[in-house]
Amino acid sequence: MTLADDLGATFLFESLSEEQRHTLARLGTEVHFDAGETIFVEGQPAEFLWVLLSGEMELLRHIGGQRIRIATASRPGTYGGGIAAFSGSAVASGYRATAKAMLPTRFFRLPSSELGRLLADWSPVAKHLLDGYLQRLESIEATVRERERLISLGRLAAGLAHEVNNPAAAAIRATADLRAALLQLEGVVGWLASAGLSSDRLSGLLALQSAAVGAVQPAARTAIELANAEDEMGTWLDGHLVENSWSLASTFTSVGLDESWLDKAANVLGVSELSPGLNWISATLLTTSLVDQIANAVGRIAQLVTAVKEYSYMDRAPEQEVNVHEGIEKTLLVLGHKLRPGIQIVREYDQHLPAIQANGAELNQVWTNLIDNAIDALDGRGQIFIRTRHDDDAVVVEIADQGAGIPADVVSRIFDPFFTTKEVGKGTGLGLDIVRRIVVDAHHGEVSVESTPGDTRFVVRLPIT
Numbered sequence: 053m054t055l056a057d058d059l060g061a062t063f064l065f066e067s068l069s070e071e072q073r074h075t076l077a078r079l080g081t082e083v084h085f086d087a088g089e090t091i092f093v094e095g096q097p098a099e100f101l102w103v104l105l106s107g108e109m110e111l112l113r114h115i116g117g118q119r120i121r122i123a124t125a126s127r128p129g130t131y132g133g134g135i136a137a138f139s140g141s142a143v144a145s146g147y148r149a150t151a152k153a154m155l156p157t158r159f160f161r162l163p164s165s166e167l168g169r170l171l172a173d174w175s176p177v178a179k180h181l182l183d184g185y186l187q188r189l190e191s192i193e194a195t196v197r198e199r200e201r202l203i204s205l206g207r208l209a210a211g212l213a214h215e216v217n218n219p220a221a222a223a224i225r226a227t228a229d230l231r232a233a234l235l236q237l238e239g240v241v242g243w244l245a246s247a248g249l250s251s252d253r254l255s256g257l258l259a260l261q262s263a264a265v266g267a268v269q270p271a272a273r274t275a276i277e278l279a280n281a282e283d284e285m286g287t288w289l290d291g292h293l294v295e296n297s298w299s300l301a302s303t304f305t306s307v308g309l310d311e312s313w314l315d316k317a318a319n320v321l322g323v324s325e326l327s328p329g330l331n332w333i334s335a336t337l338l339t340t341s342l343v344d345q346i347a348n349a350v351g352r353i354a355q356l357v358t359a360v361k362e363y364s365y366m367d368r369a370p371e372q373e374v375n376v377h378e379g380i381e382k383t384l385l386v387l388g389h390k391l392r393p394g395i396q397i398v399r400e401y402d403q404h405l406p407a408i409q410a411n412g413a414e415l416n417q418v419w420t421n422l423i424d425n426a427i428d429a430l431d432g433r434g435q436i437f438i439r440t441r442h443d444d445d446a447v448v449v450e451i452a453d454q455g456a457g458i459p460a461d462v463v464s465r466i467f468d469p470f471f472t473t474k475e476v477g478k479g480t481g482l483g484l485d486i487v488r489r490i491v492v493d494a495h496h497g498e499v500s501v502e503s504t505p506g507d508t509r510f511v512v513r514l515p516i517t
Contacts, residue, residue: 054077055077055080055082058082058128058158058160059077059103059105059160062103062105064103064129065103065129066129076162076170077160079162079163079170080160080161080162081160081161082105083158084156084157084158084159085156086156087153087154087155087156087157089152089153090151090152091109091151091157092147092150092151094148094150095147095492095496097147098134098135098146098147100133100161100163100164101131101132101134101163102131102132102160102161103130103160103161103162104128104130104157104159105128105160106158107153107155107157108126108153108155108157109125109152109154110123110124110125110154111124112150122149124154132149133147133164134162134164134167219348223349223350226346229342230342230343233339234339236335236338237335237336237339253320253321253325256321257321257329257333260313260321261332261333264304264307264336265340282301285300285305285309285310285311285314286298286301289314292314292323292326293323294327294330299334300330303334303337303338304334307337317330355385356385371410372412373407373408374408374409375407376405376408376415376440376449377401379412379416379419383420383423384423386420387420387423390424390427391427392433394430394432394433395430395432395436396434396435397438398437399438400440401439401440402440402441402442404442405440405441408514408515408517409516409517410514411494414490414495415514418487418490418512422451422487422512423436423438426451426452427453428455429508430453430455434453436454437452437453438451443513445515445516445517446513446514446515446516447513448511448512449514450509450510450511450512451509451510451512452507452509454507455506455508456506457504457506457507457508458501458503458508460503463501463503466501467488487499491512495515497513497514
């Protein structure tokens with residue numbers, strides 16, 4: 053019995069003419085598998101059409117952290133794959149399940165390119181209809197997915213604008229205050245130049261300033277404790293006829309100076325020089341503090357810009373050696389605006405985790421979607437656990453939250469396109485579909501979820517190479 057005869061005995065090809073069956077047989081290959089062997093793998097490009105000739109196979113999908121059998125087949129003519137034959141299948145051209153032989157099994161394997169050519173020759177109308185249908189389907193899905201990316205980008209940009217606005221506003225305020233402080237300092241420096249202080253008194257003044265600048269910051273104090281300390285210092289300054297006494301009291305108290313330092317200043321400067329001397333020291337302290345504030349604010353802005361650049365892998369090759377921990381940390385920095393005070397990030401990192409060969413920007417999309425979902429699940433309070441480990445030839449990242457969990461009846465659909473458990477207007481159902489496509493389709497890894505109330509865990513397994 054020839055391969056053409058075997059093809060004609062299947063329900064799939066029984067209507068073909070003998071010439072067509074022989075043409076088909078010449079273009080394809082008969083392939084044998086022993087029981088337990090893998091035929092094709094979920095996520096890999098569907099480069100072939102597989103047609104069962106004899107034996108039995110099972111189809112498996114990765115659902116809820118397990119390989120679930122979704123179907124078995126033993127009828128000759130059962131087929132799978134071949135989707136790349138259609139011009140509308142550029143996006144969804146991967147196998148949607150893993151096939152394994154359950155018995156010694158024979159397949160007819162036909163390249164998808166040949167399938168597309170034969171359909172165009174033998175049934176051009178059907179080929180055009182299928183091409184058009186898949187093109188429209190893929191166009192709709194791609195448009196919605198792009199919309200989801202734009203919405204995510206908009207949320208990210210809004211969050212970053214908020215993060216940048218805080219230090220920028222602080223720098224603007226500090227700059228305005230610095231101008232006023234410099235004017236005050238100019239006036240006091242005029243006194244210093246005309247006062248004609250003796251060398252001993254000038255040395256004492258500089259020593260007081262140095263001690264004030266190098267004062268040890270006090271331990272955290274309550275608002276009442278701080279107010280009481282300012283009142284005591286303000287009363288001392290008023291009693292010694294020091295100008296701007298309450299302004300000076302706030303400045304000196306903030307850096308940890310106390311009445312013993314003031315007593316020392318009175319002894320060094322004397323009655324006539326105490327007020328201008330303390331005002332000069334206060335002006336230098338205020339100027340130094342404002343410069344520090346501006347430096348911190350600008351440093352924060354630079355840190356955010358650097359984080360965004362590294363998060364997006366700007367100016368880098370699409371695929372390279374990626375440090376998973378660095379990508380997660382940059383993602384956390386970018387999502388900082390969503391991490392309310394009641395949310396705690398608990399890191400349990402494998403310090404010997406190897407770098408992997410991957411697309412870093414795409415992986416950061418994965419961490420963004422998973423961490424963002426975990427933040428939403430906590431509703432402002434709880435812990436998010438980020439764990440990593442090295443497992444044989446792969447790295448494993450687990451992101452867990454203490455939220456309410458995913459209902460058991462929908463957990464198997466959580467990675468399906470357009471499926472969401474969020475309220476209307478809060479999600480499009482594409483975030484986890486994007487995660488699945490990046491991890492499974494693009495990086496040949498695995499992603500799964502396990503969920504109970506108070507413990508929802510998404511586990512991503514990525515091959516090192």
